[in-house]
Amino acid sequence: MSGDAHGHGHGHALTREADGRYLTGALLLIVAFMVGEVIAGLIAHSLALISDAGHMLTDAAAIVVALIAMRIAARPPQGGFTYGLRRAEIISAQANGITLLLLTAYFTYEGIRRLITPPEVEGGLVVVIGLAGIVVNLAATWLISRANRTSLNIEGAFQHVLNDLYAFIATTVAGVVILLTGWSQADALAALVVAALMLKAGWGLVRDSGRVFMEAAPAGMNPNEIGGRMAALGSVVEVHDLHVWEVTSGYAALSAHVLVDPSADCHAIRLATEHLLHDTYGIEHTTLQVDHATPELLRIGDPNSHCHDPHGPSHKPESIA
Template sequence: MGAHGHGHGVGVGTDRRWLGAALGLILTFMVGEFVVGLLAGSLALISDSAHMLTDAASLVLALVAIRLAARPARGGYTYGLLRAEILSAQANGITLLLLAVWFVYEGVERLLAPPEVAGLLVLVTALVGIVVNLAATWCISRADRSSLNVEGAFQHILNDLFAFVATAVAGLVVVLTGFDRADAIAALVVAALMVKAGWGLVRESGRIFLEAAPRDVDPDALGARLAGVAGVAEVHDLHVWEITSGKPALSAHVLVRPEADCHEVQRAIEAVLRGEHGLEHTTLQVDHHEDVALPADGADHCADPHGPVHLPGPLLAGGSAGPDGPAGSAGAIKGQPAP
């Protein structure tokens, strides 16, 4: 017996419009900044322009991923291509990390042997870059940032904004003091920010690819909560994961006490999942406990069970559950003492 809830809608039109506007701003300024960076001999400006190139690439990738994710499920892709967005986010994170490595290398070289930097040109260009990146950041902030894909593009642009602030400070220092190493120091600061943002994207996208539970869901606590629903004898093979960012899913095998109505129990569990945990996409296998053949040795009836078995109360001899408590009472995990 299964229950399914669906909610895979993506704000495709809105997100694409805002991302497209940010892309236009970034591409226009990127070319000018690269030329000025060459003329000024500024690593900070050249590194910023390279970062903006990856910003543009990340925005293009995000736009492609949004289009792919909006395609309906068909054929062997039973969830559609929703995880194209996670691939995009992971690619954005990896490029940030790789760029950080390059900036550290170049920055250290310039600390050891600083070239002459045209500070005023760097300062003016950086101030214009701050304005452009503020506009681009605002555009992307209007899109759905609950999507890890959009968040990846946002982090690229936000880090570029920080980079321009650091570059402006470096340019001002060069103008006022002639300290050319300030340019390399700014590049190292930007690299540190890139590592922080890049690692966050790689970590979060990796959790989704490994089908870890959403960070706001404790599977053991959730299993105990479901086991506490009136009429439930046992919950096992409980899996909760994210199809893509912000779209959690759950599956579980629920055994119902012989005297209980399995349909009522199923509806009660679905209400808990929706109301308390925001889980709309659920697949529940619901069986009466008496209908499931148990091995003579008292082992689990599933040949290859996954995860703990959640019971509604203290365990009795032979591994059976005790009397059912009120709905919402804490459950026990088989083989462990009841809370």
């Protein structure tokens, strides 16, 4: 048994190392190109190129944070951090999302301003850099797609780079339009497209990380449905004080008070409930208090009962959807 545990841990270590290599390769590609793009954007007076570079900066930051979070998450719980530092990746996701929203506001303002008073833009240089950006982002997207995307950090980094790929396509199209027609406002329109992509990615990160901070149930999990299914198990009389939350991305936890028939085996009901939660909802971390349903415990809300301060609705066998 100890040998299996060792192999399992070794496999996780190898996976983290492989993920780290993929992310590092993508990071080097993005940073090198980002520096060149800023220089080219200044020379060409292209807001679209500079805005793409700003977006790539957030891509690079997201990847760096993902790499750091992977190392932090591997540390065992200690001291007052009973879950370890698993939620560090959620903090970083929130920061990345807020940064994207701030960049969205800036580039939207600049894009509108340049629509009104467009500067001279060198379309040829915009096209060349845009095409190079498509190639670089295709390579970076492919690298990150090979890593484990169940982590909000890695998935966030992937979405950043994927959105940047779309942005480079818009930039290239703008450069072609400027070359063919001389209409410089196309650059500002491309910048607004980039801003829209930033808004989408930034809002998604803020929303998803905010759900974790607010202790909300993981997306796609309905606590009422879960409570109903738990209550529908044989010999269960009532389920209350049900809490479902996410410690970090992909790590759901649940706690509940389960009352069972006085003649039932509490241990067997607990095991059956754990299997239900694991097999149906993928919840592996559960804390279940299973008691026989005595009259005292059934007086929910009674100051003299065990649960004098109940949280949320109670679920009974007939409450299953």
